[in-house]
Amino acid sequence: MDIKDVKKVTIAGCGTEGSQISSMVAYKGFETTVWLRSEGSIDRAKPRLESVRKQILGELDAWKADRGEYCRGLSDEKDLTDEQIDQLRAQAEERLSHICLTTSAEEAFSDADVVIECINEDPAQKRAFYEKISGIMPEKTLLLTDSSTFLPSTFADATGRPDRYMTLHFANQIWRNNLTELMRHDRTSDESFELAEQFSHAIGMVPLKLNKEQPGYILNTLLIPWFKAAMCLVASGVTDPATVDLCWELDTGARPDQTPFRKIDKVGLPLALKIISMEPGADDPSTPAGMMVALLKSYVDAGKTGIAVDEGFYKYDENGNVIK
Amino acid sequence: MDIKDVKKVTIAGCGTEGSQISSMVAYKGFETTVWLRSEGSIDRAKPRLESVRKQILGELDAWKADRGEYCRGLSDEKDLTDEQIDQLRAQAEERLSHICLTTSAEEAFSDADVVIECINEDPAQKRAFYEKISGIMPEKTLLLTDSSTFLPSTFADATGRPDRYMTLHFANQIWRNNLTELMRHDRTSDESFELAEQFSHAIGMVPLKLNKEQPGYILNTLLIPWFKAAMCLVASGVTDPATVDLCWELDTGARPDQTPFRKIDKVGLPLALKIISMEPGADDPSTPAGMMVALLKSYVDAGKTGIAVDEGFYKYDENGNVIK
Numbered sequence: 001m002d003i004k005d006v007k008k009v010t011i012a013g014c015g016t017e018g019s020q021i022s023s024m025v026a027y028k029g030f031e032t033t034v035w036l037r038s039e040g041s042i043d044r045a046k047p048r049l050e051s052v053r054k055q056i057l058g059e060l061d062a063w064k065a066d067r068g069e070y071c072r073g074l075s076d077e078k079d080l081t082d083e084q085i086d087q088l089r090a091q092a093e094e095r096l097s098h099i100c101l102t103t104s105a106e107e108a109f110s111d112a113d114v115v116i117e118c119i120n121e122d123p124a125q126k127r128a129f130y131e132k133i134s135g136i137m138p139e140k141t142l143l144l145t146d147s148s149t150f151l152p153s154t155f156a157d158a159t160g161r162p163d164r165y166m167t168l169h170f171a172n173q174i175w176r177n178n179l180t181e182l183m184r185h186d187r188t189s190d191e192s193f194e195l196a197e198q199f200s201h202a203i204g205m206v207p208l209k210l211n212k213e214q215p216g217y218i219l220n221t222l223l224i225p226w227f228k229a230a231m232c233l234v235a236s237g238v239t240d241p242a243t244v245d246l247c248w249e250l251d252t253g254a255r256p257d258q259t260p261f262r263k264i265d266k267v268g269l270p271l272a273l274k275i276i277s278m279e280p281g282a283d284d285p286s287t288p289a290g291m292m293v294a295l296l297k298s299y300v301d302a303g304k305t306g307i308a309v310d311e312g313f314y315k316y317d318e319n320g321n322v323i324k
Numbered sequence: 325m326d327i328k329d330v331k332k333v334t335i336a337g338c339g340t341e342g343s344q345i346s347s348m349v350a351y352k353g354f355e356t357t358v359w360l361r362s363e364g365s366i367d368r369a370k371p372r373l374e375s376v377r378k379q380i381l382g383e384l385d386a387w388k389a390d391r392g393e394y395c396r397g398l399s400d401e402k403d404l405t406d407e408q409i410d411q412l413r414a415q416a417e418e419r420l421s422h423i424c425l426t427t428s429a430e431e432a433f434s435d436a437d438v439v440i441e442c443i444n445e446d447p448a449q450k451r452a453f454y455e456k457i458s459g460i461m462p463e464k465t466l467l468l469t470d471s472s473t474f475l476p477s478t479f480a481d482a483t484g485r486p487d488r489y490m491t492l493h494f495a496n497q498i499w500r501n502n503l504t505e506l507m508r509h510d511r512t513s514d515e516s517f518e519l520a521e522q523f524s525h526a527i528g529m530v531p532l533k534l535n536k537e538q539p540g541y542i543l544n545t546l547l548i549p550w551f552k553a554a555m556c557l558v559a560s561g562v563t564d565p566a567t568v569d570l571c572w573e574l575d576t577g578a579r580p581d582q583t584p585f586r587k588i589d590k591v592g593l594p595l596a597l598k599i600i601s602m603e604p605g606a607d608d609p610s611t612p613a614g615m616m617v618a619l620l621k622s623y624v625d626a627g628k629t630g631i632a633v634d635e636g637f638y639k640y641d642e643n644g645n646v647i648k
Contacts, residue, residue: 208567211562218563232545
């Protein structure tokens with residue numbers, strides 16, 4: 001199958017990622033269907049899609065008002081006129097209001113060219129889902145998973161189409177952080193890998209290719225040891241978060257919000273705590289992992305879970321700026 | 325001692341770091357002496373100091389021509405007029421031509437307020453140096469080491485003044501990368517730590533304070549696991565250097581030259597190889613460390629040692645831009 005043959009794309013699940021992915025797929029002009037397990041799930045999905053729709057339209061408005069606000073995922077062309085941005089906006093309003101929501105697996109999958117699985121990170125649920133749809137999808141369908149914790153080989157057999165199954169992993173706020181990590185398993189075909197790459201381009205993403213399975217993909221493989229090194233420096237009493245962040249900023253010229261502790265505040269301290277708690281020695285307060293757990297727990301227990309609640313390692317004002 | 329009482333600063337050694345530090349100390353108006361072991365060392369130091377002098381004057385000229393070229397270490401004030409930059413340049417020419425070079429320990433150390441040790445990273449040489457000067461320095465002298473591999477507690481006793489001894493660690497191109505890492509050992513006094521902080525500000529640096537000893541300080545503690553994660557992804561065949569770097573750039577908005585492999589090219593692959601070779605398992609090609617060693621050796625053996633020779637993980641043109 002060539003990218004030109006991809007007409008209908010179905011997204012299974014409509015959480016944070018599912019709602020963003022569905023919206024970007026629709027924004028780029030594909031016939032977009034969201035499959036959900038129940039009418040209750042549909043009721044919860046609607047406000048999420050509406051919120052993403054507002055964010056995307058808001059990004060276009062901001063871009064029109066200030067060209068520095070250009071958002072890579074929303075236009076390949078950087079230099080557009082006001083009229084061209086208006087056209088994009090009108091098209092976006094139209095397309096984002098035509099996302100089809102359904103609980104019917106038949107309607108969602110029987111003629112889908114690409115399916116993107118964004119359901120809960122629960123292996124039993126994922127397996128049951130794959131087994132259920134394997135008999136409904138046509139032969140041609142490329143099946144992608146956005147799972148951030150499971151490797152595609154885990155479910156390849158359950159899908160009934162290991163050669164047309166692989167990971168397409170998205171970031172958050174994908175219109176801005178428009179990267180996809182493409183990860184194949186041993187039996188993914190070259191054709192599927194290439195189609196996933198073309199599809200990424202077609203939905204405004206920059207594809208990053210992994211030739212084999214790697215837990216954490218590229219981005220988390222880089223971020224997690226960097227986060228750990230930063231947290232270790234603070235947990236062991238060597239220095240404080242602001243000094244670590246300033247050091248990174250001064251050496252690399254990074255934007256202040258792209259330094260280790262500012263980024264952990266965005267990820268959220270509970271997720272950092274969950275990851276560090278799985279490290280060897282996390283139960284022993286004398287090990288580096290144990291010290292990091294104690295540090296993170298002290299913040300999480302005090303309700304300082306990150307920028308989402310205006311306080312993590314830093315305090316933030318309502319615009320997300322650090323309060324000194 | 326207060327920073328106002330600091331008049332004479334002596335730098336021991338005049339390699340890459342010593343020449344930059346001496347020049348910045350002189351640039352900021354301190355009476356600057358460089359102590360060297362022999363007349364031969366003086367002959368080698370002169371062209372290095374001349375080269376740094378040209379770089380600093382060149383930075384001021386570039387800044388005058390284009391205000392975007394502002395160099396943090398050379399002026400606290402960012403918005404200067406052409407006339408003010410001309411004044412700074414004239415002052416720099418004057419001050420940088422008055423650095424005193426001597427082989428006399430008496431002349432160098434007997435009335436120094438601050439001494440910065442930048443001699444070879446050889447523990448026996450350092451110990452002998454400290455023992456030699458301990459009887460020459462006056463009581464008041466603050467003794468600082470720029471060592472990047474040794475902790476100050478290693479030599480504290482040899483200095484005869486453990487309370488007035490600590491690390492002040494500089495980066496490279498310190499007029500631009502103007503950070504100092506201040507690391508105290510158990511017996512460094514608060515007064516010494518504070519004076520080192522004031523002195524850092526006085527020579528145009530941003531002091532980053534470490535309350536206890538930490539191999540690698542802050543910067544290398546962050547950089548090394550990040551480099552290792554990046555190299556592991558490539559050494560194990562998951563992906564290639566350009567994809568890793570693009571991932572970091574897209575996610576963090578980093579400048580392209582501040583991504584993992586571009587930075588390893590600046591550090592130099594032989595140093596990376598030396599560091600990884602000390603890791604457990606480095607001799608075994610089936611371990612992550614062994615795979616990284618094989619990767620780095622393949623480049624180093626082919627003469628691709630980094631940006632200094634125009635080729636490392638990337639190829640560079642004469643302006644240091646990547647050739648695609």
